[in-house]
Amino acid sequence: MNTITTTAGEPIGSHQDALTAGERGPLLMQDYYLIEKLAHQNRERIPERTMHAKGSGAHGTLTITNDITQYTKADMFSEIDKETPLFIRLSTVAGERGAADAERDVRGFALKFYTQEGNWDLVGNNTPIFFVADPYKFPDFAHTQKRDPRTNMRSPTAMWDFWSLTPESMHQITILFSDRGLPVDYRHMHGFGSHTYSFINKDNVRTWVKFHFITQQGIKNMTNEEGNQVIANNRESAQKDLYEAIENKNFPKWDFKIQVMTEEQAKNHKDNPFDLTKVWSKKEYPLIDVGTFELNRNPNNYFNEVEQASFSPSNTVPGIGLSPDKMLQARGFAYPDAQRYRVGTHYEALPINRPLNEVHTYHKDGPMSFGDIDKKAGLIYEPNSFGGAKEDAQYLEPALAIYGDAARYDRGLGNDHFYQSRDLLKLMDESQKGQLYSNIAAAMNGVPADIIDKQLALFEQVSSEYVDGVKAALAK
Numbered sequence: 001m002n003t004i005t006t007t008a009g010e011p012i013g014s015h016q017d018a019l020t021a022g023e024r025g026p027l028l029m030q031d032y033y034l035i036e037k038l039a040h041q042n043r044e045r046i047p048e049r050t051m052h053a054k055g056s057g058a059h060g061t062l063t064i065t066n067d068i069t070q071y072t073k074a075d076m077f078s079e080i081d082k083e084t085p086l087f088i089r090l091s092t093v094a095g096e097r098g099a100a101d102a103e104r105d106v107r108g109f110a111l112k113f114y115t116q117e118g119n120w121d122l123v124g125n126n127t128p129i130f131f132v133a134d135p136y137k138f139p140d141f142a143h144t145q146k147r148d149p150r151t152n153m154r155s156p157t158a159m160w161d162f163w164s165l166t167p168e169s170m171h172q173i174t175i176l177f178s179d180r181g182l183p184v185d186y187r188h189m190h191g192f193g194s195h196t197y198s199f200i201n202k203d204n205v206r207t208w209v210k211f212h213f214i215t216q217q218g219i220k221n222m223t224n225e226e227g228n229q230v231i232a233n234n235r236e237s238a239q240k241d242l243y244e245a246i247e248n249k250n251f252p253k254w255d256f257k258i259q260v261m262t263e264e265q266a267k268n269h270k271d272n273p274f275d276l277t278k279v280w281s282k283k284e285y286p287l288i289d290v291g292t293f294e295l296n297r298n299p300n301n302y303f304n305e306v307e308q309a310s311f312s313p314s315n316t317v318p319g320i321g322l323s324p325d326k327m328l329q330a331r332g333f334a335y336p337d338a339q340r341y342r343v344g345t346h347y348e349a350l351p352i353n354r355p356l357n358e359v360h361t362y363h364k365d366g367p368m369s370f371g372d373i374d375k376k377a378g379l380i381y382e383p384n385s386f387g388g389a390k391e392d393a394q395y396l397e398p399a400l401a402i403y404g405d406a407a408r409y410d411r412g413l414g415n416d417h418f419y420q421s422r423d424l425l426k427l428m429d430e431s432q433k434g435q436l437y438s439n440i441a442a443a444m445n446g447v448p449a450d451i452i453d454k455q456l457a458l459f460e461q462v463s464s465e466y467v468d469g470v471k472a473a474l475a476k
Contacts, residue, residue, distance in 0.1 A: 006033050007040075014408045018136050018326055022404025024272050026324040027135075034136055038330055041139040042338040049342065051142055052108040054099045055091030056186060056239040057306035058246055059297040062086055062113060062256065066289045071207050071260055072199035074319030076115040077290070086293060087112045087352065089309050090186040090242070093125075094145035094154075101238035102222065102230040104182045104439070106172075109191035109213065110311045111293075112353075119348075119355045121315040122211060123335065126183065127176075128192040130276045131169040133411055135330030141166075160447045164454035167417040168277045170462060174421045177439040179221045179432055185241040187252040188220035195313070195328040196274050198321040199260070204398045208261040208273060208323060210280060212287060213254040223435065224442060246298050253294040257287040263401075271415075274325040278420055305352045310339035318395050344368035360389035421462045433469060441473035 004012040012033055019031035027034070041050060062084045068077050076084045091108035092099060107126040112119055131141055144162045148155040163169045175181060183189040193211030200206050222230065230237045245252060259280050266273045273280065299305035312335035313328055322328055339347045345366030347353060364380050379388050428436065444452055452474070460467040 006036055016134070016136060017408035017410060018134050018330075019406060019408055020324075020326065021402045021406050023409045024274060024324060025402050025404055026400070027326055027329045028406055034330065035333070037139045038135060038334040039337060041142060042334060042341055047342060048097050050338065051093055051145075052089075052091040052110075053097045054095050054101070055089050055108065055306060056242050057087060057089045057299055057302075057309060058242060058295040059299070060086050060088060060251075060293055060295040062291055062293040064291040066291065068199075068258065068288065068290055069201070071201055071209070071258075072319040073202045074115070074120075074199075074317055075117050076113060076120070076317070077319075085114045085356075087114075087305070087309060088295060089306060089311065090238070098235075100231040100235040101185075102182070102227040102235075104176065104224065104227065104443075106176060106181075107183060107186065107189060110309075111191075112309065112311060112315075114356045115317050116357060117317040118357060119315050119353070120317045120320060121311040121313060122193050123311045123313050123331070124192045124194040124211070126180075126189045126191055127172060128194055128210070128212070128279050129171050129175070130194060130327065131163075131172045132166065133168055133275050133277045133327060135327055135334075137166065138327070138330070141169075156443060156445065157447050157451060160444060160455055161451050164451055164458060167458055167461075168411060168415075170417055170421045170458055171277055171424070173440075174424055174436065174462075177443065178424075178428065178436045179223075180219070181439065182222045182224065182227050183238075184220040184222055185238040187217045187242060187245060188215060190214055190219070191254060195276060195325045195331075196261075196323040197328070198323050198397075200319050200321060200397060206263055206321075206398055206400075208263070208266055210259040210285075212257040212259070213293070214257060216253040216255060216292075224439060242295070243298055246295055249296075251294045251296045253292055255292055256290040258290055259285040259287060261285055274323050274328075275415075276325060276327045277417065304350075308343055308347070308350050309352050310336075310343055310347045310350075312336045312339065321397050324400070362388075418458075418462045421466075425463060425466055433465075437469035437473040438476075440470050441476070444474065 004015050006012065018034050019028045020026060021028060062076070064077055064080055064082045067080060076082065089108065089110045092101065092103060092105045093108060094105050095103060109124045109126055111122045132138055141162060144155070144158040147153060148158065163173060191213035197209050197211070198206050199209045234240060242252070259282070261269070261273055261280065271278050312332065313322065314332035314336055316322065322332060343350070346368040349368070362380060362382055379386055382388055382390070425433065456467055456470065459470055
């Protein structure tokens with residue numbers, strides 16, 4: 001058996017777990033092969049997005065209705081009725097730009113808030129979790145969703161083979177193949193930040209936070225058969241629905257809510273609170289109202305505003321930060337790296353990406369260097385004696401405590417990947433369970449029996465009801 005190597009030939013000792021500072025700690029940049037994998041993935045497609053290639057966009061406004069200043073000093077939350085302009089991009093994940101909107105898939109839910117302190121990008125999905133918790137596995141997962149290099153067709157075998165060998169994907173699989181895995185359109189689905197982020201208040205106290213966007217239009221989903229009928233008549237069904245709703249002034253709205261967890265609670269939480277494959281219990285950490293956002297203006301030019309819209313979770317503002325969530329930290333590198341490659345070095349100077357406040361940077365030259373990017377053309381270094389921009393210590397975040405040794409921690413040890421899927425199954429009625437089982441069976445068509453058996457073994461760890469239901473659907 002061959003050993004995985006870097007592109008320079010260095011053998012890889014672990015291909016499963018990223019290098020972190022402690023079991024729950026942040027990533028270490030010295031993990032070069034992780035960076036190599038993410039950077040390589042960002043350059044695999046030209047010119048469309050590697051993931052979330054098919055999408056729609058709209059402009060809107062966030063209005064704050066409740067005081068959360070005890071948690072964050074971010075200016076956009078500073079007062080009741082404060083309004084912040086935003087741009088949203090809604091998308092499918094796996095399909096290319098020509099894919100149909102009405103396919104069973106996770107939906108992207110990316111928001112860019114144009115605040116007075118810079119742009120805040122919240123890059124999430126219509127699910128509160130994801131398939132993997134470690135960025136080492138994301139490029140591999142992405143490959144299973146794309147075309148087989150030999151057949152140039154999507155491969156259910158690759159998809160189920162990966163999932164059957166990745167127990168942490170069980171929770172997201174259960175959501176994807178439930179009735180909520182195929183929304184009628186973009187207006188009738190929730191959105192989530194998915195990751196754990198941090199709030200920092202005026203006293204420099206950090207709180208962990210999750211973001212929820214609850215649709216005021218209500219949840220509406222389709223069966224596979226209904227989705228196929230829609231695709232036969234309109235491959236841009238969600239785009240059409242969103243565009244026409246806004247043109248007709250039937251502005252879609254979502255309620256903005258958060259969950260919060262103190263640093264002390266995080267230390268004692270039964271799961272890793274930064275695990276992207278798990279939710280926080282709403283009973284333990286109830287939803288807190290923040291505000292409402294509506295979409296009220298369609299783009300004037302799809303390419304300029306939707307295709308060139310560039311999001312990254314690394315775009316934060318004072319009072320909002322990241323967390324030791326390994327996937328979030330990796331995306332903080334991978335997303336802007338992808339935008340520089342896909343759109344251009346100075347992509348954030350484009351009108352759709354440009355912040356409201358003035359930009360002061362020492363980044364120079366490169367593709368797309370235009371306009372007033374560089375007001376002091378001769379000043380390309382810092383520190384300097386000519387009045388260039390300087391740092392300001394008031395914007396430093398409080399220190400993040402790190403526990404444990406730098407090592408690669410096995411996510412399977414002591415980690416129950418199945419109980420939240422079990423809890424989710426208990427919330428479904430018999431009709432919803434039947435849809436789940438039949439949708440899984442349909443997606444397994446043509447998959448080798450040994451791979452199906454491995455996946456059935458994972459379903460059995462959720463519950464006997466789950467595995468028996470899928471087996472019965474497969475036998476039909």
